Amino acid sequence: MSTALVTDLTIFVLALLVGIEVIGKVPATLHTPLMSAANSIHGIVLAGALLIGVTSHTVIGYILAFVAAFFAAANVVGGYVVTGRMLKMFRRKAQPVQPAQPVQPVQSGDGQR
Amino acid sequence: MNSFTTNIQLVYVLAAACFVVGLHLMNSPATARRGNQVSTTGMVIAIGVTLILLIHDGSVTGVGWTVLIVGALLGSAVGLYSARTVKMTAMPQLVSMFNAVGGGAAALVAVYGYLHDESAPGGVLGTTTVTTLLDVIIGSVTFTGSLIAAGKLQGLITGQPVLIRNGRAINIALAVIAIGSAAFMITTASLPALLLVVLATLAFGVLMVLPIGGADMPVVISLLNACTGTAVAMAGFVITNWALIVAGALVGASGGILTKLMADAMNRSLRNIIMGGFGTGDTAVVAAVSGDAQIRSIAADDAAIQLAYASKVIIVPGYGLAAAQAQHGVAELAALLEDRGVEVSYAIHPVAGRMPGHMNVLLAEANVPYPQLKEMDEINPEFPRTDVALVIGANDVTNPAARRPGTAVSGMPILDVDQAKAIIVVKRSMGHGYAGIDNELYANPKTSMYFADAKKAVAEMTAAVKTLVGLF
Numbered sequence: 001m002s003t004a005l006v007t008d009l010t011i012f013v014l015a016l017l018v019g020i021e022v023i024g025k026v027p028a029t030l031h032t033p034l035m036s037a038a039n040s041i042h043g044i045v046l047a048g049a050l051l052i053g054v055t056s057h058t059v060i061g062y063i064l065a066f067v068a069a070f071f072a073a074a075n076v077v078g079g080y081v082v083t084g085r086m087l088k089m090f091r092r093k094a095q096p097v098q099p100a101q102p103v104q105p106v107q108s109g110d111g112q113r
Numbered sequence: 114m115n116s117f118t119t120n121i122q123l124v125y126v127l128a129a130a131c132f133v134v135g136l137h138l139m140n141s142p143a144t145a146r147r148g149n150q151v152s153t154t155g156m157v158i159a160i161g162v163t164l165i166l167l168i169h170d171g172s173v174t175g176v177g178w179t180v181l182i183v184g185a186l187l188g189s190a191v192g193l194y195s196a197r198t199v200k201m202t203a204m205p206q207l208v209s210m211f212n213a214v215g216g217g218a219a220a221l222v223a224v225y226g227y228l229h230d231e232s233a234p235g236g237v238l239g240t241t242t243v244t245t246l247l248d249v250i251i252g253s254v255t256f257t258g259s260l261i262a263a264g265k266l267q268g269l270i271t272g273q274p275v276l277i278r279n280g281r282a283i284n285i286a287l288a289v290i291a292i293g294s295a296a297f298m299i300t301t302a303s304l305p306a307l308l309l310v311v312l313a314t315l316a317f318g319v320l321m322v323l324p325i326g327g328a329d330m331p332v333v334i335s336l337l338n339a340c341t342g343t344a345v346a347m348a349g350f351v352i353t354n355w356a357l358i359v360a361g362a363l364v365g366a367s368g369g370i371l372t373k374l375m376a377d378a379m380n381r382s383l384r385n386i387i388m389g390g391f392g393t394g395d396t397a398v399v400a401a402v403s404g405d406a407q408i409r410s411i412a413a414d415d416a417a418i419q420l421a422y423a424s425k426v427i428i429v430p431g432y433g434l435a436a437a438q439a440q441h442g443v444a445e446l447a448a449l450l451e452d453r454g455v456e457v458s459y460a461i462h463p464v465a466g467r468m469p470g471h472m473n474v475l476l477a478e479a480n481v482p483y484p485q486l487k488e489m490d491e492i493n494p495e496f497p498r499t500d501v502a503l504v505i506g507a508n509d510v511t512n513p514a515a516r517r518p519g520t521a522v523s524g525m526p527i528l529d530v531d532q533a534k535a536i537i538v539v540k541r542s543m544g545h546g547y548a549g550i551d552n553e554l555y556a557n558p559k560t561s562m563y564f565a566d567a568k569k570a571v572a573e574m575t576a577a578v579k580t581l582v583g584l585f
Contacts, residue, residue: 008350008358015129015346015359019366022137028463028488031371031470032204034139035338037149038367039208041132042215042345044156044360046185047163048222048352053177054170055229062180064228068221069184070191071214076156078192079211082199083149089477090142092484 033086040079046072117169122355124162129359131155136363142483159356188214201478202435205468206266209334212341213259219344219361220252224311226351231302242302246295248347249307250314255340257318262333265322266467272327280324287317321387329386331468332375336383339368371469378463380515380525408543411561413570416537417577420446423500425456427492429528431465433506433540435475437567443505444479446575453582458485460492460502460528462510493529502533504554506567508546514553521550536560539570 026034049068056065132155138148167173173181192211199207223245230245264270277283291313294306325333346361348354376383420426428447434440447457459481465472473486487495496502504511511530515522530536536559543562546552554560563570 004353005350008353008355011355012346012350012358012362015362016366018133019136019363020370022133022363023139023367023370025140026136027140027142028374028461028470029473029483029486030139030142030145031374032208032466032468032474033145033149033470034136034367035335035371035469036204036208036211037136037139037152038338038342038364039211039215040156041136041152041360042219042341042364043211044128044132044159044357045215045218045222045345045348047159048345048348048354048357049218050160050163050167050181050185051352051354052222052225053167053173053181055172056177056225057174060228061225062176064221064225065177066180066184068218068225069181070188071218071221073185073188074192074195075188075211075215075218076160076192077189078196078207080149080153080156081193081196082204082207084146084153085196086201086204086474086477087142087146087149089474089480090145090483091477091480092143093482 029090033083033090036079036083036086040076040083043072043076043079046076048072121162121166125159125354125356126359128155128159128162128356131158132360132363136367201475202438203267204471204474205330205334206263208468209259209263209266209337212334212337213256213263216252216255216259216337216341216344218252219341219348220249220256220311222348223248223252223351224307226348227307228304231304242299244347244350246298246310248344248351249310250291250295251340251347252344253311253314254318254321255337255344257315258322258333258340259318259337261319261322262330262337265327266330270323274326275323277320277323280320284317284320287313287320291317325386327467329379329381331464331466331471332372332379332381332383332386334468335368335372335375337368339365339372342366342368375464375469378526380522407558408555409558409561411537411563413563413573413577414581416561416563416574417581419501419535419537420450420455420503420574421453421578421581423450423455425495425499426450426501426503427458427460427496427499427530427533429460429462429502429504429507429511429530430472430476431462431505431507431510432467433508434567435466435472435506437506437569439505439567439571440475440479440481442568442571442575444476444481446571446578447481447485449575449578458487458492458495460489460530461486462489462507462528463526464510465507489526489528496529496532499533500535502530502536504530504536504538504540505571506539508540508552511554512546512550512552513557514550530554531557531559534559537563539563539565539567541566 049072052065131151135148135152138144227245265272291310294309298306342361342364346358349357349361450457461472509522511528512522513531514520515525515527531554
């Protein structure tokens with residue numbers, strides 16, 4: 001086993017333990033946003049997909065890079081946007097609802113990415 | 114490692130730290146939005162530095178750039194559109210789709226990594242192959258498994274367990290083929306063997322999720338989320354990238370924890386769920402209740418009187434509420450009661466909804482403030498001093514039979530609804546919940562049944578309360 005692999009394994013195991021420690025405290029109220037946030041974090045695979053581009057000079061390589069980049073980008077962008085959308089709905093107090101006025105459209109200026 | 118690649122790795126570590134801090138901030142609804150922003154920042158840093166690496170490397174061809182940029186832009190557009198337009202009730206499908214594409218991308222990275230190593234001088238290294246194979250196997254299973262799960266949740270594929278003849282034997286055969294080919298590849302580089310691994314694991318993913326019933330989906334989605342994370346971590350091993358390893362491990366841990374929480378809350382073992390069988394969801398069997406049980410039904414006016422003159426009301430929402438899209442109506446009824454000075458809170462069972470914490474999101478969307486949403490352990494001591502418990506579309510999680518041994522729900526943690534002074538249950542029929550047994554709560558002398566669709570029932574009750582208190 002190479003030193004590099006041992007280092008990678010160490011990082012992997014420690015990160016697993018950190019994950020268990022950090023996520024174990026998240027209240028059930030936030031479990032869906034948490035899963036969605038975790039979902040967007042595994043969109044980091046986009047970095048892996050982009051790195052394919054460095055060495056791919058064949059048709060099959062290009063096809064794999066294209067599909068991987070497409071999948072990963074959908075994952076990462078969609079994941080963060082939908083998590084932000086969900087979290088924005090969690091409020092401490094109910095907003096005063098005035099039936100006379102139409103509710104503000106939520107789409108504009110989301111600000112999340 | 115020259116100084117440039119060292120610096121790049123350091124920036125990846127910074128991005129990984131952002132992910133950890135971001136997840137840590139999810140510990141409270143007050144800081145969760147900031148957590149998502151920190152995590153987003155980490156992601157922008159990681160992708161940005163990857164682009165710098167690509168530009169610095171200089172070996173990406175014009176075609177390569179086009180392929181990457183067009184692919185990423187199209188993917189972003191699809192992701193953005195679905196994230197903006199998805200209904201909150203459809204969140205589980207979307208999460209499942211993101212699991213699918215994440216796992217798929219991770220598997221493709223590994224397949225490419227293998228092709229590249231094979232063409233390089235010296236061929237495939239043994240150590241690369243093990244993580245490459247794990248990545249391909251986990252990623253492919255997650256890809257098809259998540260697609261099937263999303264299809265079931267969306268109703269494109271029946272939510273009923275699909276029983277395939279000799280399904281288990283086929284699954285075992287596929288697993289043997291995949292693991293056998295993988296084992297062969299550790300000693301001998303072989304492209305056909307890799308293709309065999311991919312095809313066998315893709316088929317395995319389909320056959321693994323098809324027999325699982327819709328009601329078990331919260332557990333399945335959590336599990337597939339953990340698998341995607343692990344696949345991404347393996348992809349990190351393949352391309353020696355710490356950001357992927359750390360991020361993947363974090364997601365693997367979160368998915369693992371949620372899977373266990375869900376399985377415990379449903380009183381099912383993971384093995385039991387994966388092996389499939391009876392998770393059929395709320396069956397529409399209109400069963401006659403066993404002879405001696407007396408069922409009292411109630412009309413909107415009487416329910417309104419009980420609710421309006423109570424001092425403390427607990428609402429127990431279940432999947433039936435989400436299915437009927439009644440969350441906004443319930444929020445309106447609760448607001449009306451609160452205006453009269455009634456103390457209203459919501460009791461949320463861990464498996465209410467179709468994914469972990471789903472009900473909280475649905476109620477948050479209906480403008481219910483989160484301090485009113487109480488978790489099971491927090492709300493259970495409050496039932497004895499509650500005047501009315503209003504159960505809407507929840508069944509098994511309120512069945513007192515869970516407290517004694519020998520029933521299908523025994524040992525399952527439940528909400529102590531039966532300890533409230535009066536109970537109103539909104540339900541379409543006397544049909545069974547997913548456990549397939551009678552709910553003893555309905556025969557309780559304190560219980561009144563309100564037979565109607567959740568949305569209709571809530572609207573009728575709201576109207577009756579309004580009439581009662583003269584708001585019209």
